[in-house]
Amino acid sequence: MKSNLLKYTLSLAFLISTMLIAISVGSVSVPIPEIIQIIGSEVFHLPLGDHVDPKFISIVYDIRLPRVILAGLVGASLAIAGAAFQGLLRNPLADPYILGVSSGASVGAVSTLFFNISIPFLGMYTLPFLSILSALATIMIVLFFAKKIDKTMRVESIILTGIIFSSFLGSIISLIIALTGEELQQIIGWLLGSVSMRGWKYVGIILPFLIIGGLLLLMNTRELNAMSFGEERAQHLGVDVEKRKMLILAAGSILTGAAVAVSGTIGFVGLVIPHLTRKLWGPDHIHLLPLSIITGAGFLILTDLLSRTIISPQVLPVGVITALVGAPVFAMILIKQKKAKGR
Amino acid sequence: MLKVENVSGGYDGETIVKNIHFSVGKGEFFGILGPNGSGKTTLLKMMSGLLELKQGEVKIDDRSISDLTKKQLAKKMAVLPQLSPQVFPYTVKETVSLGRYAHHRSFFQTWTDEDENIVQKVMKQTNISHFQNNSVMEHSGGEQQRIFLAQALVQQPDILLLDEPTNHLDLAYQKELLDLLRTRAKEEGLTVVAILHDLNLASLYCDKILLMDNGETKAVAGPDDVLSEELINHVYQTEVVKQPHSQIAKPQLHLLPGKKSEREGEQVKIEESMLSISPEQIVLQSKQPLKTVSSGVVGAGAGWYSNFVNRHVDANYNCTNHREEMREYLTNHGFPISQTVGMMTAVALEDNSYRVYEGDGFSVMIVVTAGVGNAVDSTRENSSVARPVKPGTINTWIFVNGKLTDEAYIQSIITATEAKAQVLRDCHILDAVTKKPATGTSTDSILVAATQQGKEIDYAGTATELGAIIGKGVYQEMKQSIQHYFKRKEMHDYLSPN
Numbered sequence: 092m093k094s095n096l097l098k099y100t101l102s103l104a105f106l107i108s109t110m111l112i113a114i115s116v117g118s119v120s121v122p123i124p125e126i127i128q129i130i131g132s133e134v135f136h137l138p139l140g141d142h143v144d145p146k147f148i149s150i151v152y153d154i155r156l157p158r159v160i161l162a163g164l165v166g167a168s169l170a171i172a173g174a175a176f177q178g179l180l181r182n183p184l185a186d187p188y189i190l191g192v193s194s195g196a197s198v199g200a201v202s203t204l205f206f207n208i209s210i211p212f213l214g215m216y217t218l219p220f221l222s223i224l225s226a227l228a229t230i231m232i233v234l235f236f237a238k239k240i241d242k243t244m245r246v247e248s249i250i251l252t253g254i255i256f257s258s259f260l261g262s263i264i265s266l267i268i269a270l271t272g273e274e275l276q277q278i279i280g281w282l283l284g285s286v287s288m289r290g291w292k293y294v295g296i297i298l299p300f301l302i303i304g305g306l307l308l309l310m311n312t313r314e315l316n317a318m319s320f321g322e323e324r325a326q327h328l329g330v331d332v333e334k335r336k337m338l339i340l341a342a343g344s345i346l347t348g349a350a351v352a353v354s355g356t357i358g359f360v361g362l363v364i365p366h367l368t369r370k371l372w373g374p375d376h377i378h379l380l381p382l383s384i385i386t387g388a389g390f391l392i393l394t395d396l397l398s399r400t401i402i403s404p405q406v407l408p409v410g411v412i413t414a415l416v417g418a419p420v421f422a423m424i425l426i427k428q429k430k431a432k433g434r
Numbered sequence: 435m436l437k438v439e440n441v442s443g444g445y446d447g448e449t450i451v452k453n454i455h456f457s458v459g460k461g462e463f464f465g466i467l468g469p470n471g472s473g474k475t476t477l478l479k480m481m482s483g484l485l486e487l488k489q490g491e492v493k494i495d496d497r498s499i500s501d502l503t504k505k506q507l508a509k510k511m512a513v514l515p516q517l518s519p520q521v522f523p524y525t526v527k528e529t530v531s532l533g534r535y536a537h538h539r540s541f542f543q544t545w546t547d548e549d550e551n552i553v554q555k556v557m558k559q560t561n562i563s564h565f566q567n568n569s570v571m572e573h574s575g576g577e578q579q580r581i582f583l584a585q586a587l588v589q590q591p592d593i594l595l596l597d598e599p600t601n602h603l604d605l606a607y608q609k610e611l612l613d614l615l616r617t618r619a620k621e622e623g624l625t626v627v628a629i630l631h632d633l634n635l636a637s638l639y640c641d642k643i644l645l646m647d648n649g650e651t652k653a654v655a656g657p658d659d660v661l662s663e664e665l666i667n668h669v670y671q672t673e674v675v676k677q678p679h680s681q682i683a684k685p686q687l688h689l690l691p692g693k694k695s696e697r698e699g700e701q702v703k704i705e706e707s708m709l710s711i712s713p714e715q716i717v718l719q720s721k722q723p724l725k726t727v728s729s730g731v732v733g734a735g736a737g738w739y740s741n742f743v744n745r746h747v748d749a750n751y752n753c754t755n756h757r758e759e760m761r762e763y764l765t766n767h768g769f770p771i772s773q774t775v776g777m778m779t780a781v782a783l784e785d786n787s788y789r790v791y792e793g794d795g796f797s798v799m800i801v802v803t804a805g806v807g808n809a810v811d812s813t814r815e816n817s818s819v820a821r822p823v824k825p826g827t828i829n830t831w832i833f834v835n836g837k838l839t840d841e842a843y844i845q846s847i848i849t850a851t852e853a854k855a856q857v858l859r860d861c862h863i864l865d866a867v868t869k870k871p872a873t874g875t876s877t878d879s880i881l882v883a884a885t886q887q888g889k890e891i892d893y894a895g896t897a898t899e900l901g902a903i904i905g906k907g908v909y910q911e912m913k914q915s916i917q918h919y920f921k922r923k924e925m926h927d928y929l930s931p932n
Contacts, residue, residue, distance in 0.1 A: 181521045310541050317532055319522050323484055324515060329508025329536030374522035
């Protein structure tokens with residue numbers, strides 16, 4: 092038995108080190124002790140040492156820190172959403188991207204931009220709100236169709252339906268882009284997924300949704316454990332399956348929708364991180380969800396760092412890196428599953 | 435305890451289960467039987483609250499299950515479903531612990547000592563504690579079945595529903611699982627409702643059985659009434675034969691493979707030429723096994739046998755384990771024990787007498803070896819008086835080329851025994867102690883074997899043709915054999931007078 096303390100210490104150590112490295116590395120390199128001092132002074136109003144270069148303060152506080160935090164929040168949202176979808180659907184291949192939820196959220200976001208929708212009272216939250224709504228609608232439709240095709244909702248049926256909806260929604264996005272003409276580069280860049288040049292405002296947009304969605308899921312960890320054995324089994328164990336399922340789907344959609352709204356579609360984080368976390372620390376959702384949050388945050392910070400340094404000064408969309416890592420992992424899980432079934 | 439009242443329902447528009455009505459008492463083991471598609475699983479899903487009822491009510495302790503919350507229901511009733519493949523590598527203990535879900539009031543309630551104690555106790559009872567830290571996925575179907583049974587039991591339910599729990603389990607696991615359930619039912623008052631597909635297992639374990647066909651009730655009663663040949667033949671559209679279990683008072687059903695003509699196999703007729711007689715043994719070997727009822731040393735009771743051996747042993751034959759010695763003898767002489775009826779006699783086998791008697795559409799061969807050295811009157815009071823050991827045993831074989839009922843077998847034995855008593859009286863053979871006519875010797879054996887082909891013969895009392903032939907045949911052959919015996923004895927006495 093691996094002790095819980097060890098699980099969380101190692102995961103947090105990973106997150107903190109990726110954060111420090113990501114803030115440190117760039118066109119101008121900032122030494123780590125300076126980073127700690129700057130954050131200490133800005134956040135906790137500790138006295139700043141005299142030897143800290145003032146230009147570092149701006150680089151750290153205005154550019155790198157918000158970027159790293161945004162990457163972390165997006166990674167955390169996608170990872171916990173993925174973990175929850177996987178448990179709920181008893182499917183280690185479920186992921187907001189593969190299920191078409193990300194595409195659904197994108198359609199909501201792109202439509203908001205295209206039609207220039209602004210809902211009164213919501214203000215800057217209009218975009219994430221509509222992203223979340225279309226994410227929720229998409230997952231419901233995908234599951235409805237999957238059930239129509241195959242009553243037992245086998246893993247493959249759900250994935251196939253998700254992929255079909257992804258491409259369908261993708262073409263709707265393409266259609267909208269073709270109609271826009273201007274701002275083309277910007278929308279495409281956004282679609283490929285990026286956390287660059289977003290600033291503190293975007294951190295403010297995603298944070299409330301991560302808290303709401305995250306808490307909702309953390310309150311359903313035991314139900315997720317039960318549902319990993321099948322919906323009927325869960326009901327026999329005393330779980331109010333219909334209600335819990337709706338809660339979990341809604342929370343997953345909130346998290347995915349908000350992540351897409353601030354960073355576009357970043358695929359495979361929700362697949363790779365829960366898988367890795369489960370492999371390392373076990374499938375119990377009581378720990379799987381919080382650990383996925385921590386590891387997912389660290390992972391996206393790391394991939395974002397790679398995306399802006401690997402062919403520097405060019406910046407790659409972070410979604411490219413996650414897909415490069417994620418697709419082979421997806422294939423690996425699929426092969427392993429087939430093997431296990433063939434036994 | 436559990437009441438199912440006029441329940442109907444199914445999926446979407448289709449009504450699969452129609453008007454089912456029964457009740458199960460506390461601690462009862464209730465079985466649900468029926469052919470595939472008869473609505474058993476649908477009924478179970480309605481009873482466990484997974485499927486809405488279209489009509490009727492399911493009540494636990496007089497409360498409708500639709501009035502209970504999911505958690506309240508889970509504390510009253512647990513379900514062991516059919517095994518489905520696992521996706522995530524939960525440990526055995528994690529899996530079992532999930533059964534405590536319904537006992538936790540909210541998200542904030544933590545794992546208590548009570549939870550831990552119950553989980554450990556149930557894991558011990560289901561014999562899974564030694565691998566509690568392994569992943570569920572590593573284990574075989576039988577072990578997974580036990581793990582999920584443990585999960586259901588830590589719910590501490592009053593009622594346990596099971597859907598074909600013995601599916602995919604091998605013989606030992608089936609028994610182990612059902613034994614465990616029955617112990618739980620009898621000792622702790624757990625009410626068990628199980629869909630079973632094996633009629634004979636259901637007969638052994640169920641107190642009451644619901645037999646379903648096309649979603650309707652065919653019978654709700656004890657195993658003896660539900661498992662009748664007529665009902666089962668009708669519901670399963672398959673011919674079965676009902677027999678009592680040989681060890682316990684429960685019925686068992688036997689399938690009859692193939693068509694009638696295929697079952698009978700090659701035609702066989704028992705004839706005199708099939709006997710081979712030597713001073714050591716009289717043997718009859720049949721190409722097809724014969725249905726035999728006998729009181730031999732080996733192969734006694736009822737069974738199907740193709741070798742029949744009457745072996746001569748010395749008058750002083752004394753072996754502490756004569757059964758074992760006889761088996762060894764038969765094996766050494768090339769007779770497989772499982773296909774052989776073996777008898778012993780101290781009488782000289784040359785004193786045999788045999789003949790075939792023809793009846794209308796059947797025939798009977800009777801073979802007798804007789805010696806009356808220790809003839810007794812079976813009605814005398816004290817039979818344990820020590821007496822000189824003289825060779826004396828009457829072994830009677832009756833082979834019938836025909837198809838006998840169980841009654842006919844028993845009547846054949848009665849008729850043959852009556853004939854024997856008559857022979858001994860007519861030969862003036864007396865009990866050495868009481869000086870009254872003897873009725874037999876103290877070590878007589880009898881064998882009735884039939885080919886079970888050809889003419890069906892229902893009875894063998896003395897008023898029937900078969901009975902008459904057996905009576906006459908046994909009388910004649912035995913008398914002749916006894917005459918041979920006396921002749922030999924006179925010769926012997928004459929040659930060595932003392």
